[in-house]
Amino acid sequence: MASAKVLEVDLNSRSICTREISEELQMKHLGGSGLAARLLYDEGAYKADPLGPDNALIFMNGLLTGTPVPCACKTSICAKSPLTGIWGEATMGGFFGAELKKTGYEGIIIHGSAKAPLYLLVEDDRAELKDASDLWGLDVYETCDRLCKRHGDKCQVACIGPAGERKVLISGIMTGGNQTRAAGRTGLGAVMGSKRLKAVVVRGTLQVPIKDREKLSASIREFTPIVRTNAKGLTDFGTAGGLMGVEANGDLSIRNWSLGSWEEGAAKTCGQKIAETVFVSHYGCFACPIRCGKDVRLEVGPHTGTVCHGPEYETCDGFGANLLNEDLNVICAANDLCNRLGLDTISTAGVIGWAMECYENGLITKEDTGGMEIHWGDGEVILKLVELIGHDAGFGAFLSQGVRRASSQLGGLAKEFAVETKGLEYAYHDPRAFTSMAVNYATANRGACHLEALGYFAEQGVFTLSTLGFDKPFERHGVENKAEIAYLMQNFMETFNNLGLCKFLIRAKDAAGPNVIAGWITSVTGWEISGDDLMKAGERNFNLKRMYNYMLGITRKDDVLPPRLGVHDKKTGAAAGSIPHLGRMLVDYYALRGWTAEGVPSQGKLEELGLSE
Ligand code: SF4
Numbered sequence: 001m002a003s004a005k006v007l008e009v010d011l012n013s014r015s016i017c018t019r020e021i022s023e024e025l026q027m028k029h030l031g032g033s034g035l036a037a038r039l040l041y042d043e044g045a046y047k048a049d050p051l052g053p054d055n056a057l058i059f060m061n062g063l064l065t066g067t068p069v070p071c072a073c074k075t076s077i078c079a080k081s082p083l084t085g086i087w088g089e090a091t092m093g094g095f096f097g098a099e100l101k102k103t104g105y106e107g108i109i110i111h112g113s114a115k116a117p118l119y120l121l122v123e124d125d126r127a128e129l130k131d132a133s134d135l136w137g138l139d140v141y142e143t144c145d146r147l148c149k150r151h152g153d154k155c156q157v158a159c160i161g162p163a164g165e166r167k168v169l170i171s172g173i174m175t176g177g178n179q180t181r182a183a184g185r186t187g188l189g190a191v192m193g194s195k196r197l198k199a200v201v202v203r204g205t206l207q208v209p210i211k212d213r214e215k216l217s218a219s220i221r222e223f224t225p226i227v228r229t230n231a232k233g234l235t236d237f238g239t240a241g242g243l244m245g246v247e248a249n250g251d252l253s254i255r256n257w258s259l260g261s262w263e264e265g266a267a268k269t270c271g272q273k274i275a276e277t278v279f280v281s282h283y284g285c286f287a288c289p290i291r292c293g294k295d296v297r298l299e300v301g302p303h304t305g306t307v308c309h310g311p312e313y314e315t316c317d318g319f320g321a322n323l324l325n326e327d328l329n330v331i332c333a334a335n336d337l338c339n340r341l342g343l344d345t346i347s348t349a350g351v352i353g354w355a356m357e358c359y360e361n362g363l364i365t366k367e368d369t370g371g372m373e374i375h376w377g378d379g380e381v382i383l384k385l386v387e388l389i390g391h392d393a394g395f396g397a398f399l400s401q402g403v404r405r406a407s408s409q410l411g412g413l414a415k416e417f418a419v420e421t422k423g424l425e426y427a428y429h430d431p432r433a434f435t436s437m438a439v440n441y442a443t444a445n446r447g448a449c450h451l452e453a454l455g456y457f458a459e460q461g462v463f464t465l466s467t468l469g470f471d472k473p474f475e476r477h478g479v480e481n482k483a484e485i486a487y488l489m490q491n492f493m494e495t496f497n498n499l500g501l502c503k504f505l506i507r508a509k510d511a512a513g514p515n516v517i518a519g520w521i522t523s524v525t526g527w528e529i530s531g532d533d534l535m536k537a538g539e540r541n542f543n544l545k546r547m548y549n550y551m552l553g554i555t556r557k558d559d560v561l562p563p564r565l566g567v568h569d570k571k572t573g574a575a576a577g578s579i580p581h582l583g584r585m586l587v588d589y590y591a592l593r594g595w596t597a598e599g600v601p602s603q604g605k606l607e608e609l610g611l612s613e
Pocket of ligand 1: 071073093286290293502503504
């Protein structure tokens with residue numbers, strides 16, 4: 001495999017050039033967010049104002065993105081986060097990454113800020129900045145439709161909506177039009193908006209090089225039936241198909257993480273109910289044998305009667321149980337509004353849940369909300385709040401800054417209702433249900449991210465931990481060996497972000513272990529790489545992101561759980577009585593990582609990983 005080509009775009013001067021990424025650097029960091037972290041760390045991008053022109057924004061394909069490897073569809077988008085002020089990263093699936101790969105480029109680095117709205121058009125071995133003044137103000141679906149009419153149905157578009165344009169701190173970057181796939185987390189839509197870059201359009205026709213196509217095909221033929229069988233629930237009912245099981249495990253956020261069970265509500269807001277009621281068709285990202293996406297028909301809200309991407313598990317919990325809302329139609333409409341406006345559904349639902357609890361306790365009043373009463377489960381109010389947040393208008397402008405800033409402004413009890421770590425609202429898996437997730441949430445590089453470890457999958461045997469060399473006893477609410485589960489899963493999941501793989505591949509259990517994936521890398525690149533080498537690359541990239549954050553002052557003091565998750569007993573449900581003993585687990589975790597007691601990677605660890613230069 002030769003060096004990789006990356007586009008370097010300067011919006012200040014409207015100039016574009018090509019940068020070569022050496023094979024050596026790729027072997028060390030693979031691609032995706034690992035390679036992006038290397039580039040951003042080396043240029044000292046952590047010093048930038050997140051919404052200033054110096055904050056470079058990187059779109060980077062994973063090493064395997066766009067190849068026939070199953071679910072190799074992901075593109076990482078990375079920059080300093082304006083929401084958290086630290087490492088920002090979000091990943092999107094769909095077809096954008098595969099199309100970018102066919103242009104001959106692996107990624108795009110965007111510097112500067114345009115004077116007037118622009119979009120970037122990338123075709124085979126060429127790129128051009130174009131006027132986007134007619135697109136500014138359009139929502140995500142309208143933007144994609146217009147650009148596909150202009151550049152042909154085969155092009156793929158990643159863009160921001162009105163939320164990103166207004167630099168809403170919980171805005172994301174979306175692809176796929178009304179079949180939305182979102183790089184939702186850490187506010188990167190605001191970074192793109194601050195650059196006045198409305199969209200990136202890609203259309204390629206070049207062949208994707210594969211070193212040993214025959215060997216790769218044979219491995220995929222063996223793998224595909226296994227993952228199809230093990231992930232059948234995802235195929236049938238989407239990610240929300242797991243919601244009732246999550247509730248039964250005490251793993252659901254209910255009423256802003258304060259309650260322990262919601263059985264009847266879960267049955268009304270899960271993937272099985274979607275299949276019975278509003279389901280229209282199945283959807284799969286590029287090269288995906290699982291096809292977990294579900295398109296749905298909207299029955300309420302401003303776009304009633306239209307068809308759009310259905311809510312994922314996180315969105316069903318966030319706008320459902322988290323807000324005590326049992327109306328699936330409202331969840332679908334809220335999801336659609338977030339996708340149109342370009343909002344992260346997880347953070348948007350999180351900040352609304354926080355506001356409802358503040359309102360209930362008199363910390364927010366009708367004077368603050370512009371006359372609106374914001375009670376639990378009120379569907380009309382939920383949709384209104386999403387619109388206001390997306391347009392950064394009225395009371396929405398207060399919520400659009402995210403839970404940490406909003407709760408700091410109110411102070412007192414409002415901070416106890418705030419469920420965030422390092423400024424990022426929690427994804428909807430409760431660390432009190434599976435305590436390896438407490439370690440993960442506290443230490444994940446982008447803040448409270450479930451995907452950096454997927455510890456709840458590992459603890460339930462959805463993925464086979466022995467594939468990572470772990471074969472020790474543990475108890476779901478206990479502390480023994482939990483740090484090791486978080487540590488191993490973080491390193492392994494990091495590689496998925498570096499390779500461009502969807503994490504649902506781990507449903508294939510031991511068939512999706514590091515050795516199998518390393519074999520795919522060898523088939524694609526010709527590199528001699530083992531499963532151990534792959535895990536080491538994951539550890540290297542995880543540590544590199546920690547070093548980026550350390551340069552911004554992140555240490556042990558920031559590796560915390562919010563009061564609601566760290567000291568509050570839910571009292572009912574399967575996680576009743578469980579309080580994660582984070583301090584004890586962090587001691588184990590730092591030792592495993594080779595970090596100091598203050599949570600800083602030691603010089604020895606950096607040298608071992610080749611990060612000491
Ligand atoms: S499993 Fe779902 S999210 Fe993952 S690649 Fe397939 S369709 Fe996309």
